[in-house]
Amino acid sequence: MSRKRLFFLMALLTLLALVLAACPAPAAPTAPAQEQEAAAPAEEAAEPLAEFKVGLVTDVGRINDRSFNQSAWEGVLLGAEQLGLPEDNVKYIETVDSKDYADNIQQFIDAGYDVIVTVGFALGDATVEAAKANPGVYFIGVDQFQAEALPNVAGLIFHEDQAGFLAGVLAAHLSETDIIAAVLGTDLVPPVVAFKEGYENGARYIKPDITTISTYHPGGLDVAFTDPEWGAATARQALDQGADVIFGAGGITGNGALQEVAAAAQAGQRVYCIGVDTDQWYTLPAAQPCLVSSAMKLITPAVADLIGMAFQGEFPGGNYYGEVGLAPFHDFEDDVPQEVKDQLQEIKQGLLEGTIDTGYNP
């Protein structure tokens, strides 16, 4: 009779299904072999250098996520290179489950690390707690706003509204229909709101009557950044309504929008898209047919600088603003006239000096 076999097979399959469902992606525990060997260590600081160690804890996800984790890790490597740290002195831990934030940070503390970089808004609480318990360790919290300043925590944050403003200026210049759009994550996350407000005000700075159609994902935090289908459909909707420049700001949701615009560009439509956070020319090659630039948060140099300051004992506690800017135009270099490039440079300067206001006041 096959009944017994059936139960066995079923039990086995169910078990397999459960086990597989529970299995997270395998974490790569070893640091990727870094090609550029720690360049000629500075002789005079040889002793403390050998002792100085930097660890990084990722948000849930991989170190090479082509996004925040990767940018921050590249910042650690750059900082180590600038200081001439031995290769073994920098390590990372990939967080697999959000319950492990504190444990992962603790691992570095127990191993005697001097600087610990934690990546992402979600690690904010765990970082502050660890910092209070370990005043001798420096913490760099990427994207973590510090409500109260601790001397050993630097919350690396950005003026997203300025990056958005520059993107808006560029979009207004590129648009022929005078309709531009933004496909965004959720307004529950303040940086996304800053990007949007900056973008719209930047566009109006150039063309006061421009129509901006921007929309946030209607869902909650759990889906807003991981719904490429909605992003793509919404981008198509914006194109149908005449938009010819679309800013995609919302993780994978935004990427879906960029790819939809890329498909339209490939089909011969004159449309552009603008990416977010990193230079998405490299992080999302599928968007290259339309990707004119990206509104970047320059995480890598800021992390490197902070590590350098920690080493020299000039660590800035509290909030530390990193630089923002537009990514290179790559293939669209000729689509952006020189006067626009000059103007973007001027406006960036104006934003930095405070002579131009993005109009975003949280």
Next chain:
Amino acid sequence: MRPHRVWKATAIVGWVLALALVALAILVNTTALGERTWLRVLFGVSALNFTLRAAIPLILGAMSGILCERSGIINIGIEGMMLAGAFAAFVAKTNTNDWPLTTSLLFSTLVAVGIGGIMGLLHATFSIRFRMDQIISGTVIIILAAGISAYLFDRDAVAEGKFAPIAIPLLSQIPVIGPVLFAKPLLTYLALILVALLHVGLFYTRWGLRTRAVGEHPRAADTVGIPVNRYRYMNTTLGGMVAGLAGGYLVLEAVGQFQEGMTAGRGFISLAAMIFGNWNPFGAMGASVLFGYTQALQNELLLAGVKTVPRHFISMLPYLVTIVVVSGFVGRVRPPAAEGKVYETEGGE
């Protein structure tokens, strides 16, 4: 001749309503009526495009459900088959990025359909060969697909390119209807053709008659010599293939990438569409389009910057309509009589 005479009146009302809406849509998009924001939100080309786009995976899912359930196998695992198809399409696409785009996309579509078929066959084997409870078997399929795809998903892999729209000459020049229906990528056409095919197949061919007989009264079908379980195997596998195609649509046409759990409950919504459509291909399509339209409306309102209604109420719209529709109308439909029941030949084994 045609089954479900009661349903026929509803179908006529549905068609009339649909035609009226299409006429209104044409007016809004071509005349001065389009200057009214509200009408544009309700009937603009972008709303209609969004509707179809959101409806296609639901339509395919519902067709998958109809194929299985008309032959008496409950398929609650559409969600899993879709996800398996989506993942298979993604893996195939990322491994054939260096092929010519169209070849690579078509190959990936075939892989998605094939993997969907295998999931369907698995469901059929559980349900028929091993006489397992079909609800549980379907659940196993869902968990299996979710687990395997999440475990094997390579987050660094990038699929390059997706199906581009193909404008059909002349037809695509018709105002409103042209851009909405006749300038779409390949799989959208395929899905719409499939609905008509399935309708004709179910109600006008020998295969369809036998399938329905097997689903309504397997004993009678067996008595006249129809191989009941062979039909069930065949239909469930076909259903799996269609669900796989729905997954392929998501990856290869709608998005261009894979995402863990990207089917996001579409398999279940398509089950609701199938039930609301009374296990009829065109009915299920209508229901899918209605569900798609509510999503479009939600987004149109958001894009139009409507501030009079809080955003969160607008976000509720698709769910609200689904609940109203399903609770209000679902009492009038009737599933195939032998659905979910194991069929054993007398004195079998």
